[in-house]
Amino acid sequence: MSRIREIVRKEFLQTLREPRMRVVLILPPLIQTVIFGFAVNLDVENARIAWMDVDRSPQTRELRAAFDGSRYFNVVAEPSAEGEVQALLDRGAVMAVVRTMPGFGANVLAGRPASVQVLVDGTNSNTASLVSSYASRIVARYSQSLLDDQKNRQLLARGALQPVSLDLPSVTAQTRVWFNPELRSRNYYVPGVLVNIIMIVTVMLTALAIVREKEIGTMEQLMVTPLRPWELILGKTLPFGIVGLFDLALVTSAALIVFRVPLQGSVLLLTLCGVLFLLTTLGFGLFISTVSHTQQQAMMATFFFTMPVFMLSGFAFPIANMPVFIQWLTYLNPLRYFMEIVRGIFLKGTGPDVLWPQMLALAVYGVAILGLSAWRFQKRLE
DSSP: OOOHHHHHHHHHHHHSSSSSHHHHHHHHHHHHHHHHHSSSOOOOSSSSEEEEEEOOOOHHHHHHHHTTTTEEEEEEOOSSHHHHHHHHHHHHHOEEEEETTTTTHHHHTTOOOOEEEEEESSOOOOHHHHHHHHHHHHHHHHHHHHHHHHHHHHHHHHSSSOOTTTTTTOOOOOOOOOOOTOOOOHHHHHHHHHHHHHHHHHHHHHHHHHHHHHHHHHHHHHTSSSOHHHHHHHHHHHHHHHHHHHHHHHHHHHHTTSOOOOOOHHHHHHHHHHHEEEEEEHHHHHHHHOOOOOOOHHHHHHHHHHHHHHHHHSSSOOOGOOHHHHHHTTTOHHHHHHHHHHHHIIIIIOOOOHHHHHHHHHHHHHHHHHHHHHHHHHHHEE
């Protein structure tokens, strides 16, 4: 035990003796959390749109007021010709153009169908679908208000004293959103950023630290010491596991303080699951160190490892939307399970009674990956 303690102490001294390394362990995770937290935001508010009023009637002005009163849109241009509309969309000056068709007001007064055209810039499909949905919702609300007014006028014409259609049945849907009532995409993505940062930091530090020993020639010196192979492996990986837990606490604090992401679940459960996840990342870092001879090779191997794992984790792209073969492939990705765990703990307050399958998968993968990498590393030492 004393030998492991000394190798751990040596790793901490070697890692923290340089001021630049101390800064690297703290600032990059915080900077990445802040940058990604503000950048990865799919909410659409104050979307720039143009309003083209061809009819110029009181009814079109009422519809324009509905768009002006919405927090989702900001009318920044009023084109009067087709060329101006195309120029606004081509330059990206607006996300959409709402155009009322000729005869809109007359059709509304006569009770006939009236048309509103919404031209949306589809370059970003997600933003385009949201803008189109919000615009359709405002038009539908305006249409419903017209229908209600028409019903009230009919009741008044029949001699009713109150302009309220009590005899007309209606069905209304009341939507209640659980876990993220404000539908803030940041609450969903920031916990995912936390997972990715922990993975990158621990995999890269573990791989580079061991490869650095090979490069400077001190690995041979460690091999002739009384250290057993498993003691050397544990002493080399344990410090970076501690660094990973420190970064987990650091990034979680940033998510709570800076972005106000709710943490509904247990901090202790989050820490325990973080330990299970660190088994896999430390194992991957150890494996990369066995196939790399230089720090440049380790950096490239880390990059080629993290990109596919990130893409198949469900962070940015829903796994349910992927092809069936790729969906089955994601079950081999430990990042997928920790992503589900972190989001469940943060947003839903989920406990181990629900998360135990993901925790079991992390434990199995962690023991298997770390054990295989340690065996391969031990064979290299021999």
